[in-house]
Amino acid sequence: MDLRRRVRALEELQTSRLHQLMRYDPRWVEADFRTHCEEMDHRLREEARTFEQMRQATRQLIALTWEEAGDPERAKAVMRGGGNLCEELRAVTAALDEDSLQRLRATCAAALRMAQNEPTVVPFASYFT
DSSP, X not given: OOOHHHHHHHHHHHHHXXXXXXXXXXXXXXXXXXXXXXXXXXXXXXXXXXXXHHHHHHHHXXXXXXXXXXXXXXXXHHHHTOSOHHHHHHHHHHXXXXXXXXXXXXXXXXXXXXXXXXXXXOOGGGGGO
């Protein structure tokens, strides 16, 4: 069962509910309260975008690792959104030989170091090119 659309819909519902609920608050007429609500709404939407970016980066990592393990069909399936990410990660790390697993760990560590030094978000796949 593909739950990605449902998760996205629930995240969007959660972020839009705040604005809907706050309109019935008697403090809504105060400009400071509305500003605070709009800032909170913005933060929630930004958090939802960040979660989506993290899921996409994890999919890219798993797909690249499946390609390294020699299973491009499974890599394509992961990029299309198939499978549970945690189960796919366990399966792909089990499928790798020791050298490939060490290269994966080194690449991930390098990508994390680069991400910590960069103030902007960079697509995860660009670390492998």
